[in-house]
Amino acid sequence: MRPHEPRPIDLAAALAAVGLPVGPGTGLLPTVTGITLDSRAVLPGDVYAALPGATRHGAGFAGQAVLAGAVAVLTDGVGRELLGDGVAVPVVVVPDPRRVIGPLARVIFGGDSEDDGGAPALFGVTGTNGKTTTTYFVNALLEALGRSTGLIGTIEIRAGGDAIPSALTTPESPQVHSLLALMRERGIDAASMEVSSHALEFGRVDGVVFDVAGFTNLTQDHLDLHGTMEEYFAVKAALFTAERCRTAVVLIDDAWGRRLAETADVPVLTVRTDGSRSGGDGSVPPAEADWTVTDVERSGLGHSFALAARDGRRLRVRSGLPGSFNISNAALAAVMVLAAGVPEHDLQHALDAHDPFTTEVPGRMQLIAEEPASIVDFAHNPDALERTLASVRRPGGRVIAVFGATGQRDESKRPVMGAVGARLSDVLIITDDDPHDEDEAVIRRAVRAGADAAVTEEGLACEVLEVFPRADAIDRAVALATAGDTVIIAGRGHEVWQEVKGINLSLDDRVELRSALTRHGFSGLSAAGIES
Structure with a gap:
């Protein structure tokens, strides 16, 4: 492009x-x-x-x-x-x-040129979890405001109406700048980009200056690259400098976010979305924020809430996507657009008239069927998995979870994920993710060790199964389900290939889940266009 x-x-x-x-x-x-x-x-x-x-x-x-x-x-x-x-x-x-x-x-590629109307407004989102959904939310809100948008992220790259699948969360820097030049040429008003720690570490966004940079959270992931959480944080924090962005919006629900808000050398707007979370051992009181989520209520499968400013101003916001963490994603997206200079009354009108935060995000809490509630999500680290599983239980129904761990990545999180799955599921089916060049059985064994230990030591009632290959595990989950249960397939989200010993095998969790639902007499929702 x-x-x-x-x-x-x-x-x-x-x-x-x-x-x-x-x-x-x-x-x-x-x-x-x-x-x-x-x-x-x-x-x-x-x-x-x-x-x-x-x-x-x-x-x-x-x-x-x-x-x-x-x-x-x-x-x-x-x-x-x-x-x-x-x-x-x-x-x-x-x-x-x-x-x-x-x-x-x-x-x-002419990034310093102001010809042809200048560059699009750039929104960059970093953090461990929530980057993809937040960029989709930012774009959906901008489109509701009448803007034309571009997108650079994990799932796809878009320059207006054209879309191509992504190979990397953030492409290499020459491709980023060529895409931005194409967006300028097409007169696109704004673009959102996921900014991974790999992108910052390997210079993929060098030369890019974001108008607004957003921070979601920081939890254990990518320690195979960064070594420690301190080093991981330092890489993320590099985005929030005058060299890389003009203003920042930071979620301060955890200690890392509060630290970033205090140390960033650009203007910062802070957002608190969970007043009960202290970000550690519970000894730190919730931080004051420029914008705070209040009055959270269920709204269909999602939530409605208010965003309250320090001076009493309020915005009414809704996301129809499942998961309490989508409250955080929606709040961050709304304040990022405000930080770009959009008047509050225009933003509120767009929220009311278009419901932009109910946009479907492929492979991110994507609803495949309603009875049983059948969901595909990308959760692939302990914190994301915990948030996902904790948010899907329905009154009177069981949670049946399917996930594995990725090979040649941070091995320490495997038993932790197994323990999380055992605590928050009624039936946990451990299977394969992308083993890459590792022995699949060794990976499953590490995940299962954490699950079995949690069941034994904590007296949990969760039934732990080990089923492979992954398509068989998905079928087993649906076979065990009743209409009132929730089946959650976690870890791969939108991905359509499974890498095993250097060979890419066709595997789409959404397709496998729909097929299993049909085989076992359930009805799925219509397929999203991105899957084809």
């Missing part, structure tokens, strides 16, 4: 604009129209950024990039040595090309 009318720029001028004057021996640099670090995505006129990878250096693909039309190569010293004299285009050598390509992509 590139602009249809790229703007040629002299590469030497682009490099100078990001503080990289051309050194001696580089030669005459060409005019360029794009930049990419994927040799398969090179278009004529591109700079090919040859970066070191996990197993191979990108310089090994430079020949392919030049054949596709690359007119220059940007790389490091190792890449220069690998290239030797075997490339027929100028080679620019920088010490750390990954930290350069974001700002350089911004310049090459």
Whole structure:
């Protein structure tokens, strides 16, 4: 997804604009129209950024990039040595090309230009859980206000009406900047983006300045990358600096959010959505906030509530999506749009007239059937799983949960997830998620150990089963269910491929759940378009 009318720029001028004057021996640099670090995505006129990878250096693909039309190569010293004299285009050598390509992509794709109406207003959302839903909520509210929107996230990338599936939560920086250029070209008013810790760690949003950055929460996840929660927090906090955003909206339901609100060096609006949660051992009183959720009531499968400002102003808000955590997602989205300068009366009219926070988010508390209540969710860490399971129980009905753990990720959370599942389910079916290159049985054993220990030590009545493959586990859950029960399939959400030993197997929890419901005599709701 590139602009249809790229703007040629002299590469030497682009490099100078990001503080990289051309050194001696580089030669005459060409005019360029794009930049990419994927040799398969090179278009004529591109700079090919040859970066070191996990197993191979990108310089090994430079020949392919030049054949596709690359007119220059940007790389490091190792890449220069690998290239030797075997490339027929100028080679620019920088010490750390990954930290350069974001700002350089911004310049090459015209991110500093105010022509054609300027850039869309940018909303970035980070945190452990809730990023996807919050970005969908922000977009739905903006569309209710009459704005045209774009989206960059886990599920899909949209530039107006066009949508493509996503491979990463946040694409690599050249793709981000090319997408923003396409949105400018199409006159899109606003765009929402999920900003993962991986994106911040690996420079995927370098050169991007968000008008409003939002923070959801911080719970145990991705410690295989970050090592500790302190390091994980430090990476997230990097978004809330003047280099990356203009203003921030922070949920302060937990201690990490309160700490972020205190340390961010940009203007911050705080939002409290759960006054009973102290964010730790219960010794910390609920924090005062600029906006506070009050008067929560059930509304269909979701909730209605008020957002009360410090000075007494109030907004009436509703989300029809299941899960009390969607109160937090909706509140954050509403205040983020307010922080962008939308008048309160306009926002309230959009909320009343269009019910934007009932928009369906693929694979996020997605309702597949009503009897039994059958839900697919992406919850794949202990906190998300706890919030999901705690929110789906119906009076008189059982909770039948199906989930596993991902291979080659933080192993310490596996027994914790098993224990959470045992505490909050009547029937827990442990199965496979994406094992990647790990032994599936070893992963299941770790999850089950946590579940069995919780049942034994806490005297729980939960029945723990181990069923695999995953499609069979989903079928078993439905076979055990009655119309008044809730079946929750957690962990994979919108994903349609299961990676096993390097092979992608077709597997969509929503499709499998619908098929199982039909086999066992239940009726499902109509399929969402995104699934096809």
